[in-house]
Amino acid sequence: MKLYWAPRTCAIGIHVLLEEIGAPYTLEQVDMRDEANLRGGFPQVNPKGKVPALVRDDRSVLTEYAAIALWLARTYPEAGLWPDDAEAQARVLEATDYLVGTVHAQGFTRFFRPARFDPAAAHDETAKAAAQARGREIAGKGLALLGEALGERPYLAGELFTIADSALFYAERWIAVAEVAAPANILAHFERVKARPAVRRTLEMWGE
Numbered sequence: 001m002k003l004y005w006a007p008r009t010c011a012i013g014i015h016v017l018l019e020e021i022g023a024p025y026t027l028e029q030v031d032m033r034d035e036a037n038l039r040g041g042f043p044q045v046n047p048k049g050k051v052p053a054l055v056r057d058d059r060s061v062l063t064e065y066a067a068i069a070l071w072l073a074r075t076y077p078e079a080g081l082w083p084d085d086a087e088a089q090a091r092v093l094e095a096t097d098y099l100v101g102t103v104h105a106q107g108f109t110r111f112f113r114p115a116r117f118d119p120a121a122a123h124d125e126t127a128k129a130a131a132q133a134r135g136r137e138i139a140g141k142g143l144a145l146l147g148e149a150l151g152e153r154p155y156l157a158g159e160l161f162t163i164a165d166s167a168l169f170y171a172e173r174w175i176a177v178a179e180v181a182a183p184a185n186i187l188a189h190f191e192r193v194k195a196r197p198a199v200r201r202t203l204e205m206w207g208e
């Protein structure tokens with residue numbers, strides 16, 4: 001397997017899962033600021049131009065965090081990243097979808113890429129600040145709701161670290177830089193995940 005990744009991105013959520021699983025993989029860094037790369041080589045791997053993208057051993061490419069994460073978890077069940085019962089599976093998917101589709105795509109992306117939501121933000125500081133404030137608000141509300149779902153438990157599904165926790169982890173990495181308000185139990189979850197051996201190895205590879 002080969003994971004296409006870029007610094008500071010959500011691709012770390014998949015990298016963590018690969019380390020949790022322990023199957024062999026390689027990494028390929030994509031320079032998201034390099035227009036030539038984004039027009040040239042990488043779109044042949046993922047025409048969406050986004051990381052993460054996972055090239056599997058049969059050379060087929062899987063994109064989208066939830067799809068890659070679910071495939072990995074189901075293909076390597078011994079890693080225990082996917083619960084057994086239907087209720088827990090539904091809750092894990094519920095949290096993952098909310099993280100990817102709302103907290104990330106509507107919230108943090110609005111902060112990091114405000115001009116994608118309001119073209120005026122490219123040249124107008126007031127428009128940029130407004131788009132970023134809205135992004136913070138969406139991400140903050142999402143993290144507050146996920147904090148309620150997490151409660152006092154270590155992980156979103158209870159004792160089990162799942163694909164939802166890895167998605168929450170990649171979003172938690174943006175909390176400080178985007179200055180988003182987050183509940184104490186979400187910040188504690190971030191520290192708990194960072195302490196996992198697989199996550200420490202991943203962060204080392206990301207130079208952090």
Ligand SMILES: N[C@@H](CCC(=O)N[C@@H](CS)C(=O)NCC(=O)O)C(=O)O
Nearest residue numbers: 009010049050051052064065066100
């Ligand atoms: N829905 C996609 C989102 C992937 C995504 O937005 N990736 C970002 C990095 S966190 C990216 O590659 N952005 C580059 C760009 O939009 O130009 C997923 O779940 O994987």
